[in-house]
Amino acid sequence: MKGEIPRPEEIGCQRCGQKEGKIMYHNSDYSHPTKYLEALCWRCHMVLHSEGFAPEACKAYWESVERGKIWPPVFKHDFGILAREHGIVKKSKKELE
Numbered sequence: 001m002k003g004e005i006p007r008p009e010e011i012g013c014q015r016c017g018q019k020e021g022k023i024m025y026h027n028s029d030y031s032h033p034t035k036y037l038e039a040l041c042w043r044c045h046m047v048l049h050s051e052g053f054a055p056e057a058c059k060a061y062w063e064s065v066e067r068g069k070i071w072p073p074v075f076k077h078d079f080g081i082l083a084r085e086h087g088i089v090k091k092s093k094k095e096l097e
Contacts, residue, residue: 005034013041015048016065021073042074046082054088061086 005025012019015038022042029036040048044065051058064071074081082088 005037008039011039013044014039015044015062016041016070018043018070018073021075022077042077043071043081046079047086047088050082050088050090053090057087061088 008023008025009019011023013023018041023039024042024045025037026040026045026048027033027036028038047058047061071085
């Protein structure tokens with residue numbers, strides 16, 4: 001059907017090239033429901049959303065991707081991966097006080 005959005009798994013991650021595991025769409029501008037969609041693997045998607053509280057760790061991740069690193073696929077939501085493999089940990093409100 002004309003105008004359908006392809007499944008993100010068909011595209012693969014538009015940042016790192018990962019083709020396996022969880023691939024989902026990220027919308028960077030909700031003013032248009034489909035114009036700003038980017039297919040991202042789970043890892044790239046979560047790193048993107050972590051930039052506000054872990055900028056240095058995220059920068060290191062993006063630099064590794066730019067150098068051609070393709071991290072292992074992620075098949076389930078496991079935020080421990082971000083901590084173990086990238087040092088990305090969101091502090092609780094209590095820890096920030």
